[in-house]
Amino acid sequence: MHKVRPNTLARYRACLRLYFPPPLLKKKLRQLTAKEIGLWLDQLRVTCRCCSLGRCCQRYLSPLTIQYIHALLRTALDHAVREDDLARNVVRNVQVLVGRQQRFEPFTPAEARTFLNAVQDFRLHALFDLALRTGMRRGELLGLRWSDLNLTSGTLTIRQALQYVPGTGLIISPTKTPAPNARSPCPVRPSPP
Template identity: 45%
Template structure:
């Protein structure tokens, strides 16, 4: 949940709760009705340049998540979409990737894997396909990896 939608959600819940308190005559009026959420600062997005992207992919080529980074970068997947990927979302026969789960919010996106079929197959063979590893980028007992770590 983005900070903006989270802030709006909290204000909405507070207004609803105070409306109930007014209806039950627990408070004289709903002071939250006069509150508007302050605007949030827009974060500047600094995408990688093509050279930076090539350097990044070269640096993580032999990493256990290298193929995941390749797919994520070339398809423009966001962190939550990457973390929600499961092996059942990868169809090697039709060369398609379905983003059905995002971490933490639900989402559904489908994309065709054209040149990345080899990468995802290589990536899958590097990981055990036991029930512990249904998530593409992590084992069930592992915490999700973070771009900050």
Template identity: 45%
Template sequence: MAKRTKQPNGAGSVYQRKDGRWEGAAFLEALDGTRTRFRVYGKTWEEANAKLTEALANARKGIPVETTKLGFGDYLTYWLEQIARPKVRPSTYRSYETYVRLYLIPGLGKKQLKKLTAQDIRTWLVKVAKTCQCCLQGHDAKRPKQHKDPTKQQRCCAVEKCCRKVPSPRTVQYLHALVRSALAQAVREDLVLRNVAKNVQLGTVERPEIQALTLDEARQFLRQARKGRFYAVYAVALGVGLRRGEALGLRWDDVDLNNGVLRVRQALQRQKGEGLKLVPLKTQRSRRTIRLPDNLVKVLKERKAEQAAERLAAGSAWHDPHGLVFTTHIGTAIEPENLYRHFRAVCDAAGIRRVRLHDLRHTCATILLAQGVDTRTIMEILGHSTIVLTMNTYAHVMPEHQAKALNRLEEALGGLA
């Protein structure tokens, strides 16, 4: 076949390089609006010409070409610091940083951002789901070979006994969401044309079933908790469905005992290097105003009197710069992990199942559903972003709730038989 080196005017040119490969080149509009020399390569003239023809066709449609040579790993570093850090809560940023450092950069970091494909992402996610992270990251190898405490010496992968510590399906789903979010920003900044992570389909992941307390268990728990100093925290968490951080971050300025109103405005969170801090809530929906039942107003009045006595007893040692409702004996914020340990001890003493502290919030919702409260009202009490989230979270108790409603309908109709 004769050697071809020329194309018609405006079609760029295709020519053979000294190394034997074919190269196609044309001046096209780049993502930043400038005209740049765009190059494609192929083993044959036909392959290079086909790639160049596709690029020219896209250009005629007004689709610019991708020219960035930025590596995906470098882009992720930029995205974390410049996009994610200012936008998300500190705890969310720490989660992003951990997953990017341990998974995304080692797995996809060497790929060029513009050359990353859906196949690359899917192949990587499948590999992650099957790879023991203990082996990959050398967790056990960092421990001493011999230690007086056997639990602290090398084991599992470091002694060639793989523990098969593979990521959960939810972790894999989270990794996919991170890649998709990072690439969405790359599209917005005109670094790539499209978000290839959107084309990756993962299997559905079942939501873990909510481990809420039954009504009898909740009553047993509250009776036992009444004997300790954290009773008011548990009563608020269970009574109006506050998250742990929301309850511990509650200030007296947010509570109107005269009118029985509680406003959820911030949360208490531990931040790396800064200790416990009050932080904004994650979403606007989380900021909510709740009408307190009379019993909770009484509990909070008792808590206020108790705190006044503690302040008097502590004297100059009292330190409470935020005016928190729930504090230690000297006014400082309560360490969330200490509260959780106390919570488990109360569960044991009450003779009920050990659930998470967060499950008091779920218990609030499931009891409300059982009492016939509508989903929209529960959504507003819990501060969910959408009613769909509420319905999906408590889908396992919906059938029973629906059955009761339909039974009432049948009674109203005088029976259907």
């Protein structure tokens, strides 16, 4: 049995619930065809997200979401092939457009200073400062404990992350990066005596 992170499992379940039509889910794996999967993915690409509700918002799934759905089904059928439940994975014969992640421009040093000055009196100022100086993920920042800080060596050891899992709530989970490699320079230095 494969273990996945709770957030990943929640995302898989949401994907199945939102995008996989019941007729496809009820079909036997051996009866799936590459053509059928390709047509279904093409239909997802051109169907408005809310058309099933009787009104149209003109919002469509991004190429990255379509790619994720394709990868999820491909991975599931690869597992069925490895378990000898299926002779071959027909999803591997279906091509999808490769989506591009949205690029964002990080703050310049001047913009970072302006932002930090603007939130100077906000209770999470130190968290924002640490995020800007280290580039840590949100969950890693929220999972920090005082014991993770070493003022002598000037490092933070990232051991865990705080995540929200729908239906479960907040959980502490291991980091994506293995703990021995998850060290970050600490912008906080001890004051000289």
